[in-house]
Amino acid sequence: MAVQPLKSVLITGGTGSFGKIMLRQLLATDVGEVRVLSRDEEKQDALRNELRDPRVKYFIGDIRDRDSVERAMSGVENVFHAAALKQVPSCEFFPMEAIKTNVVGSENVVRSAISAGVKSLVCLSTDKAVFPVNAMGMSKAIMEKIVTAAAREIGPDAKTTLSCVRYGNVMYSRGSAIPLFIGQIKQGKPITLTEPTMTRFLMPLSASVDLVNYAFTNARQGDLFIKKAPASTIFDLVEGIKQLFNVPDHPVEVIGWRHAEKLFETLASAQELAKSEDLGDYFRIVMDTRDLNYKPFFSEGDPETAKFEDYNSHNTERLSVEGVKELLMSLPEVQAEVAAFTGSAS
Numbered sequence: 001m002a003v004q005p006l007k008s009v010l011i012t013g014g015t016g017s018f019g020k021i022m023l024r025q026l027l028a029t030d031v032g033e034v035r036v037l038s039r040d041e042e043k044q045d046a047l048r049n050e051l052r053d054p055r056v057k058y059f060i061g062d063i064r065d066r067d068s069v070e071r072a073m074s075g076v077e078n079v080f081h082a083a084a085l086k087q088v089p090s091c092e093f094f095p096m097e098a099i100k101t102n103v104v105g106s107e108n109v110v111r112s113a114i115s116a117g118v119k120s121l122v123c124l125s126t127d128k129a130v131f132p133v134n135a136m137g138m139s140k141a142i143m144e145k146i147v148t149a150a151a152r153e154i155g156p157d158a159k160t161t162l163s164c165v166r167y168g169n170v171m172y173s174r175g176s177a178i179p180l181f182i183g184q185i186k187q188g189k190p191i192t193l194t195e196p197t198m199t200r201f202l203m204p205l206s207a208s209v210d211l212v213n214y215a216f217t218n219a220r221q222g223d224l225f226i227k228k229a230p231a232s233t234i235f236d237l238v239e240g241i242k243q244l245f246n247v248p249d250h251p252v253e254v255i256g257w258r259h260a261e262k263l264f265e266t267l268a269s270a271q272e273l274a275k276s277e278d279l280g281d282y283f284r285i286v287m288d289t290r291d292l293n294y295k296p297f298f299s300e301g302d303p304e305t306a307k308f309e310d311y312n313s314h315n316t317e318r319l320s321v322e323g324v325k326e327l328l329m330s331l332p333e334v335q336a337e338v339a340a341f342t343g344s345a346s
Contacts, residue, residue, distance in 0.1 A: 014036030021206065021209055077118065077119045088134050095139075098138075111150070147164050152289065154221070165208075172331055177237070182334070191242075193238055199231045199263075226285065231265075243325060265313040
């Protein structure tokens with residue numbers, strides 16, 4: 001999906017996996033200016049030297065600090081909020097840090113966007129926000145509630161449209177399983193597999209950017225968008241990687257579940273789907289517009305919910321090993337890794 005030329009865009013967390021690919025897609029258009037807000041001076045310097053594009057403006061700052069957010073946001077039309085603490089283990093051990101970034105920081109971004117009169121703010125969430133069992137998911141669930149509450153408060157006729165997107169496992173993103181498994185093969189170490197029957201949605205990073213672009217173009221006040229995606233078991237994912245790298249006998253070590261890990265990912269609950277619109281490739285979860293009149297909460301049920309089941313990686317399209325391999329080879333990073341490894345091994 002092509003990105004429409006924009007006048008000015010701010011990407012929070014613009015040096016992360018998502019931020020960088022969104023930045024490159026924007027630079028492939030006639031965008032006037034893209035601002036990158038992040039804490040990491042080293043990553044910003046590396047990105048500046050790599051791109052050397054005068055349309056990119058770099059802002060050192062932290063979304064925890066509203067002043068730095070407001071400086072970066074002043075005068076921009078559109079904001080993509082990607083800055084977050086995303087690693088489950090680190091959020092488990094430092095939950096207050098997750099709250100400061102994912103909750104307080106997101107509140108800063110939302111309120112700054114409204115104050116600045118931004119045209120559209122799209123906030124990135126995760127499947128872990130649905131039925132959350134870990135601090136990372138809980139903090140992202142609260143972020144979604146912050147967006148919804150603000151959207152309800154300012155109403156559909158406000159200058160700023162607030163929306164969220166929610167996606168599952170992004171393939172080959174920083175800290176994800178695929179680069180870990182490939183690295184273990186290259187180093188001659190056993191592949192460490194948690195639970196073979198676990199299922200995960202498989203979404204290329206480019207598809208997650210398409211999801212954000214779709215939200216930017218189509219969002220109504222308070223919408224949450226989900227892109228439909230296939231899934232596979234972790235066992236089939238590992239098997240597909242081994243076959244691509246031509247190491248069918250590479251050892252695999254089953255290490256058991258990690259702390260706060262789920263057997264499968266859920267992208268939408270039955271209750272959410274009951275108030276959703278099926279848009280083909282996407283679900284649009286419509287904002288709950290009820291107010292603090294408690295009658296609907298206590299004396300009126302929702303008979304529609306019973307007609308749906310959760311949308312999760314156990315009941316979505318399940319890829320075979322061949323399907324996993326085909327999807328993996330659609331990623332330029334995997335193509336390069338396979339070519340380098342099989343070429344050196346031959």
